[in-house]
Amino acid sequence: MTAAASDARSVIVRGIVLTTLGLLGVAAVMVLALWFTPVEATQGPAQKIFYVHVPAAFTALWMAVPATAFAGLLYLWLHDPRLDRFAAASAEVSLVFCLVVLVTGPIWARPIWGAWWTWDGRLTLTLFLFFLLLGYQTMRAAIRDPVERARFSAVLGAMGLVLVPFIHLSVYLWRGLHPKPIVLKPSDPSLPPEMLHTLLYGIGAAVILYVGLVTLAYGIQLAQDLREAADAR
Amino acid sequence: MGNLLRLAVVLAGKDLRLELRTRTSIVSAAVFAALVLIVFNFARDPTAVATIDLAPSVLWVTIAFASVLAMNRGFLVERENAAFDGLLLAPVPREALYLGKFLANFAFVVLVEAIALPLFVLFFNLDIAHALGGLVLTMLLATMGFVAVGTIFSAMVVKTRFAELMLPVLLLPFMVPPLILAVKTSVPLFSGRPLSEVVDGLRFLAIYDIVFITLALLLFPAVVDE
């Protein structure tokens, strides 16, 4: 195995380790949430899904998507393929996290609001993010030349990032409401300490999971790029 | 600056001349708009929902989809003629290339809208003469938003497989904010409210336009220069 290929392999291994840690962390948080955190007064046990939903939303919106966009912009400046690889990996993981948000959202909403989907501002924004990321992946899959793929992904990422605040504002306008800040906390103004702690652990686990999955995705892409370069010779 | 505009006009002129010779974009988009309006008409129950309530949505959905169709040709015409290199070789600032395409696309879409709007009024039997000024202004501003993003995306998708399918997939999320704003502005106008009441919406549309035209100008060289 060449030096570069073994580099790819070690990245993949690191990715698997971190992902496993992250998944264990998420499982631990779920246990914590179900058995050791008080039940929320007005929403009942259904609220517990919040400890998965909010960390996923936070990680997707504030870490994964900006990482993709900024890595892309850096690529346009530095032309380093590693930046593109990272942006693509982050985008894939963002897609997964968005899906988690979009699935847990309705599960949370149904017992509380009586409807699966209420066009809630934050969920709608996540829906848009999901489609932007889907478009990003679809476009990448349709471009064969890696240099073009990297450039176009960077452009799409930058434009998507600027779009997000416009979506946020126009969705709230559409509902006739004032824009709410997208905060960690749900509609109630303050969280009792045990719930806050569980939430923070949840976010920590989600971040570790994100880093693990991105590392894994990066490693897999690196291995594939090396294979393609070897085939081209 | 003067040279930039001169070149943009030369480029847009070329595209307009090409389009007038082949008429593919404008005719397909106009026919499409007419068909969508007809389908909408048959897809509703006139006794259940008042026309005036549905009207702005119908109009804007039609315009949105017809715009995507009109912009589809975009840079495809350069690829088909294998002429894009000629534009890049020349001492033409990349911003001028974008502006030229933007102007041409804008002209195409406005032409389609000019055909769709009278049809809309006809099919839906609406009296919107009082709202015409405000409506036209809204259409122009929203169209600028659609075209600002559509132009740069069409430069990208022309190099992908399934170019014509890729454009709507990438573009539609970007069309939603101007769409929401356009509908939000049209509803009061249709109901006879004065223009002064919808000024905020128009201002927001203008902000969207300025932001995305600027962004597209900044990013366009990264798309076309290899």
Next chain:
Amino acid sequence: MVAATGLTRRYGAVRALEGVDLTLTPGEVLLVLGPNGAGKSTLLRTLAGLLRPSAGTVMVGGQLLAPDAHDARRAIGLLSHQSLLYDELTLLENLVFTARLYHLPDPTGRSLAALAAQGLAERAADRPRSLSRGMQQRAAIARALIHDPALLLLDEPFTGLDAVAGDRLRALLASHTGGQRAMVIVTHHASEAWALATRVGVLVRGRWALEGPRPASLEEFQHRYNEVAVG
């Protein structure tokens, strides 16, 4: 006229060009040969300013070639596989458009003169697709020369031309070399443009395997070519 130093074009592990140097003064003609995938088109497109090198620079007429280097671009003409002509515009319209892009005075007059120089004056109102391959080539040449570029780049210009058209092209190029023009001709067969060349280069895997003044004997050169390029 054109000076390229250390031209490199790479992405990750793939190297299309690696440290290519090249200098041409007005009147010189460089022939570029090499096996498929050697980087000949990449080199030509980089010299034309259509590709940005990962490293190295291209200077044309003393100006650094960059997207906004308008004077440098004005000095470059390209004849490539693509005709760069619009099928739905007449030859005259195509050339007037090009003249306007290059901000030339009297676009219509220049265009008619450029067409006449290629013997296409009577076809000015025709569209490219109604012309034969040889005539299309001549229309493309008219377009490439309309702004009187000091550097002319040609990408396999003899492909698809019959013997008569090929001779005509050779004569045309020969008539342009005496003056102030420098040329780079990418070709598959050295014999196609041997008489025109003043320098010859063989590109293999992105690098010069051979580069220098044109040798006296074509057969001798073919021999050396086979040594470096094949196997």
